[in-house]
Amino acid sequence: MYQFNYHKPTTLDEAAAQFRDSDDPIYLSGGMTLIPTMKQRLAAPTDVIDLQAVEGLTGISASGGVVSVGAFTRHAEVAASPDVVEAIPALAALAAGIGDKQVRNRGTIGGSIANSDPSADYPAAVVALGATVHTTSRAISGESYFHDLFETSLQPGEIVTRIDFPVPARAAYQKFPNPASRYAVVGVMVADFGGVIRVGVTGAGPCAFRASGIEEVLNANLTPDAVDAVEVPDAGFNSDLHASAAYRAHLVKVMARRAVATMLG
């Protein structure tokens, strides 16, 4: 590690003020990405603002067809939450499959979506379930929230406070994990909102996206086989040491098919 200023605010206002008053600040949530990035010198902020003591960022509630998850909620808490397990079991299962136990006990949902790692699991759910991302200044539709590799709609200083997930009739998430990190080489969530199918994909492109082609065929014919008819071009997909773009395009269909099969039971 190297020298930086460490702040531990207890309110969102205090955090925002510290952010404003620093040269090159960054918010710290669970630290599952930021700390390794700093250790590798890929990030060198002057000020680290640790959000763990900020009140009101944790907790899960379910009412009126929406599951609300506080931004500072750990993955393990989402996975074990009776509200989530009851309302959106696919979301609980997704959270239970993130990284390893240590990561799930530290990492937070807000940190994950604020970072927008192309291989993170949560973005698939945010997109597929049409979640609303609440921040210190506004509410952002999940569909327009992710912009690019590590880029979101968030403005400097803006903090994600909670994510509201509409409860689908049923849903399922399937991923092909990286053997070392358990990151999604490709992950697909399929959700059924009373006959309207939404499909969210993570891992394949620079950021999570809706697979409209797959949605179209599934809206016409909700079977695993229906996915076979879709062309998933690999243009713009990630190609790296873990998998080629062509293999990722292939996996999008495979994971979508398996998610549909799982969803239909």
Add this chain to the structure above:
Amino acid sequence: MTNIGSDLPRADGWDKVAGKSQYTVDYSESGMLHGCVLRSPVVCGRIVRVDVEAARSMPGVRAVVTATNVGNGRAGMLVRDQTLFADREIRHHGEAIAAVAADTLAQARAARDAIELEAESLPALTTMAQALASDAPLVHPDWESYALNPMAAELRRQGNVAGELIADPDGVDEAFERAHLVVEDEFCVDRQYQAYLEPMSAVARFTDGRCIVRTGSQFPYNIREELAAYLDVRLSDVRVIGQTVGGGFGAKLGCGTEGYAAVLSRAVGGRSVRVVKTRDEDIVTAPVRENAELRIRTALDAEGNMTAREFSCDMDCGAYGLETPTFPSILFHFAAGIYRIGPVRVHARAVYTNTPPTGAFRGVNGPAVYFAVERHMDNIARRLNEDPMAFRARHMLRDGDTLLNGQALADAHIAREACEAVQKSLPAVGARQSGDRLRGVGSATGFWVTNPLPGSVTITVGEDGRLHVLTGANDNGSGAVAMGLTQIVAEAMGVSTGEVIVGLPDTDLSGYDSGSQGSRTTHIVGKAALIAIDDLKTRIFDVARQMLPPGANELELVGGMVRAVGIGDAQVPLAAVFQMANFSNVSLSGSGTYATTPPAFTPGCAVGLTMPSLLTPTYHAHRAEVEVDSVTGNVRLLRYVVAQEVGRAINPDGIMGQIQGGIAQGIGFTLTENLRLVDGRYLERSLEAYRLPLAQDLPRVEVVLLEHPDSEGPFGAKGVAEPPLVFAPAAIANAVSDAVGKPFYKLPITPEDVLFALDT
């Protein structure tokens, strides 16, 4: 007789799992400085200028050293082809250029980053094909002037070929001319990183003119030898003290950080300096498993007998030899597997390239050669429409048959026994396909050896009767010392393992040992301990006789007591014997040294043969059942069965751990792990990018231990540590080939490779 064959806990176990063991990175000395190394960003080139002036004047910096001020001592496991720092030539990415010692690590790193390196890049030989081209420049233009270590006396070298083996027996061409069928295969394997938890690290200082180094090395006596060569001092002016080893798997046999810590300490007037590699640095500079290309042709007669074979192999040494130049000799011994084949022609080369050096990794060369031999056996069986195991059984060596070096294999039938055991546990797969999933079974069998090199032990009875064991052997984590040696000493001395204390090696105090390599420690050092105990017991009994009633002629050691056989319950505790001995001018300690006697072999069997015979062979069969996801190409191990001949199991639990760990590394080598070279640099530079299999990727490993006690081994024990990894790649690759219905020739077999095979 409760210490042998018992699952006794290891002495170092609790501290290890509780995080209390002291590794070198946890060890510091007063006034200790921190060192780090500047490594070449260039793959191949010539140093124009190294400017260290700015670095030298930075805060906290105590010394900056380069090739110019440390001298040019050369060292190496076989060929002394390596210097601590690149002098003029840079031969690989990551080669050391300079080192810095400073008050803090941050200061050392800042100064390192301030060193100005100007290097002219030259065209690099990044593949073996480039290095073997007739007009290729030489990686080591001065190769002929390099000194050879005694073990390398027979090494055959020429230019970029760092080691070459040629065996050309009569009758090969004739057999191929007469052949009814010729089966020919080409295989290719990639580099594998040892991926131990503890990165390489060392603390060095100079006291009274002598260099004292602490390191978690697998082979402290070799570290001493290499350091003496690098420092250009007498061997005995270097003292190496072993630390707890955080895993090594062959990578920690030679100097990693020790030389840099030592030259930095010398440069600062003897103050202690600690050097610890970062993970990235460790990956780039570890002596990883060699990439290799292997070609096998086998001639068969009309009855399906193998009448001759040609086997050629090129293996990549990287820029320096380390252990790799001797691997062609290892390949030679296993080129026929464990089968009756006519004459076998072998041509194997270790090739210098401008890539990071390769070296020893558990089962040196074995995983690659058995992958090729045993995949080839499956392919032959398939061509003949025979069951692969039935084909193997039909051609397996029989007791007394000779190996390629002319050495007779007295107990080859044990391999047959192992094959039968794994087939019984895991018969043929039932349903081959269910939905998207394909299932297959694959096997591998053969023999492996126990490294015969010498080891020694001194055992002393302490004042309270406990036994202090002094040995140069280090436990690399396998339990060979913490369980194997400890249980052997306890058993022979008639005490519980808690009465046996084994210290860490110290080249000033303990006797010579050839290191934690080649599955040798339990067998060799255990035997040396028994020889020491013979000596010690005579002394103990001579003293005890004076303390026991007259007529106590025959004595025995039981429960920490010297007991007179047949005279009631006359006995005397070891502590009392010590007291008596101490005042009777008798030293209550015994020493033993042991190395295996080599068997007879045919001297002219090959040229360039550095290891002429195979000692203390062990026999093995592995059988794996895999499930292939035909849609993603992913491979999952469903079952894994091992039948392993161990001589005598000293600690079955410990052997189980060795087998599980070996299978894990075998799964990695076969399915997920490789360091990919792109223009001479590795693509994988972290443990996240390097795909090690995780606990949840491992099947439950079912083990059948076969015990055929060795006449020389301690209580019959033979080496057990390497073979689980040696046979796993062949068994798994055969299973995947079986499931997919297409042969696989290249490791690792990635999901994309599986899909490609299914699509073509």
